[in-house]
Amino acid sequence: MTETVDAVQLDTGWKAAQGEPLLKVENLIKHFPVRGGMFGSKQHVRAVDGVSFEVRPGETLGLVGESGCGKSTTGRMLVRLLEPTSGKITFEGQDITHARRGQLQRLRSDMQIIFQDPYSSLNPRHTVGTIVGMPLKVNNINPPGGVKKRVQELLELVGLNPEHYNRFPHEFSGGQRQRIGIARSLALRPKIIVADEPVSALDVSIQAQVINLLRDLQRDLNLAFVFIAHDLAVVRHFSQRVAVMYLGKIVEIGPREQIYNRPAHPYTKALLSAVPDATRLGESVGRIRLQGDVPTPINPPSGCRFRTRCWKAQDICATQEPALSVKETGSLAACHFPENAVLIEN
Amino acid sequence: MSTANNPYLQVSNLRVKFETHDGTVKAVDGVTFSVEKGKTLGIVGESGSGKSVTSLAIMGLHNPKSTLLQGEILVDGRNVVGMPDDKLRLLRGRDMAMIFQDPLTALHPFYTIGRQxxxxxxxxxxxxxxxAKKRAIEMLDRVGIPQPQRRFGQYPHEFSGGMRQRAMIAMSLINDPNLLIADEPTTALDVTVQAQILDLLNDLQREFHSAVILITHDLGVVSQVADDVLVMYGGRVAEYGTAQQVMKLPQHPYTWGLLASMPSLRGDPEADLLPIKGNPPSLLNVPPGCVFHPRCRYAMLxxxxxxxxxxxxxQLRTVDEPGHTVACHLPERQRIETYQEEISSVGVAQ
Known part of the structure; x- marks a missing residue:
């Protein structure tokens, strides 16, 4: 456990010049109980198993990984939609890990979440005006000029027609609904937004519209983001720093250029080389093909969790869990045999 | 581009219409293409472009009561449009097979994989x-499912997503079909598994020498496996050519839009994407003229x-080999200039 804390300090030291972190996560753990095993003994899905990172004001941290790696669970714990099993979440120096009602309400005006599915995350019986104005109403905020005026400003901000105030969600397309969700998350002028796969349900052309919108908002409002996605190209486009997760742990974290151009962890490298790239027509040289599937998080492999699919694995990988430490390439990676070659020359 | 005299599949001027309460939906409106044995055609388009409806029409899986099919679909010289169902059933599964996006809904949850x-x-x-059991186990082994003997007796829910898709592929290939249609076969899968499945499809095609149609919205996937590319929009063909032609010198503003909308792993990550404005058209009320014109930033005409x-x-006249066709009113010279000046530096187009 001390190892992970060290890693945080390393990460902190590296960025000390840029001021206090807005959000700090230390050794965050979430285990979900499940029935199983012989005699119905109690087991746990170790969804998130010791995750530490920081987000500074106005920056985006991208969380990438395959399904089941714990990225969404992490996001939900950050905004406290899930109660962490253990660990610590600090927001602006305040411990919010187990915040209760009053504190949580204040917190949620600073911290918002955007969901993946623009169909199930909006109440179909409410008008857009009600949906976007709800955060103001819940928090008893009466903006100058009234709620309606503020909502219309927000709709305009996200590129929707303010006259559509009285329409219902079903009258909008998927991309427009996602904009409604974004407008709602901005209503309380948050400092940080957790975006959980905000574009993966959308068509490619609409995806780009929403990504551009989020980038403009970040620039104009100095928002910080935790951007959760499985699409590596989208994350690269949106995040200054990137954390790669595998089976509930961060295997590598660092600035975008290092993660994408000089990945240290074999998993990062394999993930990058698996992305079909339209710029590499029919090319297949130097591609890494991982074998098999991700193991179950109920009973993850001993030592390094990636070792069962890793082509570099040796005996030590099964016995000793590698800690996050600074690698030659400059990022923090948890690997006994890190890569050190440049993957992409820019 | 399929230029041979006898392509295995020849679709000519296909039109598919549905009668609904709100009016007639023109899902596919005059589509022509062909696929030879041993070749892969990638059909690209967004939701509502008509790509899935086209594949269902080829398989004869549309609802005959509410669907109006016009045109010609020749599978090995036999027209399947209007073919009686009992004859079609003999073709389906044996001469042509399909892999669906979601293997969990395509497999029967109550029966073992082996039984299916x-x-x-x-x-x-x-x-x-x-x-048949021996053959089934052989196929499971061939698509890379470990311990096929044991897996044969298991149910779909005991398989992971990637393994389920492998089982689907095994089932579609068990009769050694000459035409395989894969409708978004990897969309529901993680990237590392997607790469495995695409490799598998590539290997199997070399081995079985079938004609393959790969339907996807991902230009990256297409550029990796397709020989030819058909870009569809609003039920019509926007652009058609070899993968080389379409990816290296795309000619339709919609293809540009797709390329410039996709963030890439290379190039400047700070550069803005160039999305296509607006939304795809309603197929109940298709815009007049070019279907794409309300969203086209070059519809200066x-x-x-x-x-x-x-x-x-x-057909394109001034550049590259024959076979590259595009449906656009812009003058060819202007399109080539526009692509080189404005598009080729954005998104994956760079």
């Missing part, structure tokens, strides 16, 4: 169950032909 494979084989082959005349799919 055996059934698929015995529908078309008069063999004993034991022979407005008042001209773009919003009045449907552009014909025409």
């Amino acid at each position: 494979l055996v059934e698929a084989y015995r529908v078309h082959h008069k063999v004993t169950k034991a022979v 407005k008042g001209g032909p773009c919003d009045r005349e449907v552009p014909e799919l025409l």
Whole structure:
């Protein structure tokens, strides 16, 4: 456990010049109980198993990984939609890990979440005006000029027609609904937004519209983001720093250029080389093909969790869990045999 | 581009219409293409472009009561449009097979994988169950499912997503079909598993030498496996050519839009993407003229032909080899210049 804390300090030291972190996560753990095993003994899905990172004001941290790696669970714990099993979440120096009602309400005006599915995350019986104005109403905020005026400003901000105030969600397309969700998350002028796969349900052309919108908002409002996605190209486009997760742990974290151009962890490298790239027509040289599937998080492999699919694995990988430490390439990676070659020359 | 005289699949001027309460939906409106054996055609388009409806029409899986099919679909010289269902059923599964996006809904949850494979084989082959079982286990092994003997007796829910898709592929290939249609086969999968499945499809095609149609919205996937590319929009063909032609010198503003909308792993991550404005058209009420013109940033010929005349799919004249066709009113020279100046530096287009 001390190892992970060290890693945080390393990460902190590296960025000390840029001021206090807005959000700090230390050794965050979430285990979900499940029935199983012989005699119905109690087991746990170790969804998130010791995750530490920081987000500074106005920056985006991208969380990438395959399904089941714990990225969404992490996001939900950050905004406290899930109660962490253990660990610590600090927001602006305040411990919010187990915040209760009053504190949580204040917190949620600073911290918002955007969901993946623009169909199930909006109440179909409410008008857009009600949906976007709800955060103001819940928090008893009466903006100058009234709620309606503020909502219309927000709709305009996200590129929707303010006259559509009285329409219902079903009258909008998927991309427009996602904009409604974004407008709602901005209503309380948050400092940080957790975006959980905000574009993966959308068509490619609409995806780009929403990504551009989020980038403009970040620039104009100095928002910080935790951007959760499985699409590596989208994350690269949106995040200054990137954390790669595998089976509930961060295997590598660092600035975008290092993660994408000089990945240290074999998993990062394999993930990058698996992305079909339209710029590499029919090319297949130097591609890494991982074998098999991700193991179950109920009973993850001993030592390094990636070792069962890793082509570099040796005996030590099964016995000793590698800690996050600074690698030659400059990022923090948890690997006994890190890569050190440049993957992409820019 | 399929230029041979006898392509295995020849679709000519296909039109598919649905009658609904709100009016007639023109899901596919005059689509022509062909696929040879041993080749892969990638059909690219967004939701509502008509790509899935096209594949269902080829398989004869549309609802005959509410669907109007016009045109010609020749599978190995036999027209399947209007073919009686009992004859179609003989073709389906044996000569042509389909892989669906979501293997969990395409597999029957109550029957073991093995039983479903055996059934698929015995529908078309008069063999004993034991022979069919041997064949099924062979296929499971061939698509890379470990311990096929044990897996044969398991149910779909005991398989992971990637393994389920492998089982689907095994089932579709068990009768050694000449035409395989894969509708978004990897969309529901993680990237590392997607890479495995795409490799598998590539290997299997080399081995079985079938004609393959790969339907996807991902230009990256297409550029990796397709020989030819058909870009569809609003039920019509926007652009058609070899993968080389379409990816290296795309000619339709919609293809540009797709390329410039996709963030890439290379190039400047700070550069803005160039999305296509607006939303895809409603197929109940298709815009007049070029279907794409309301969203096209180059439809400067407005008042001209773009919003009045449907552009014909025409061969490119000034550059590259024959076979590259595009449906756009813009003059060819202007398109080539625009692509090189404005588009080729954005998104994956760079």
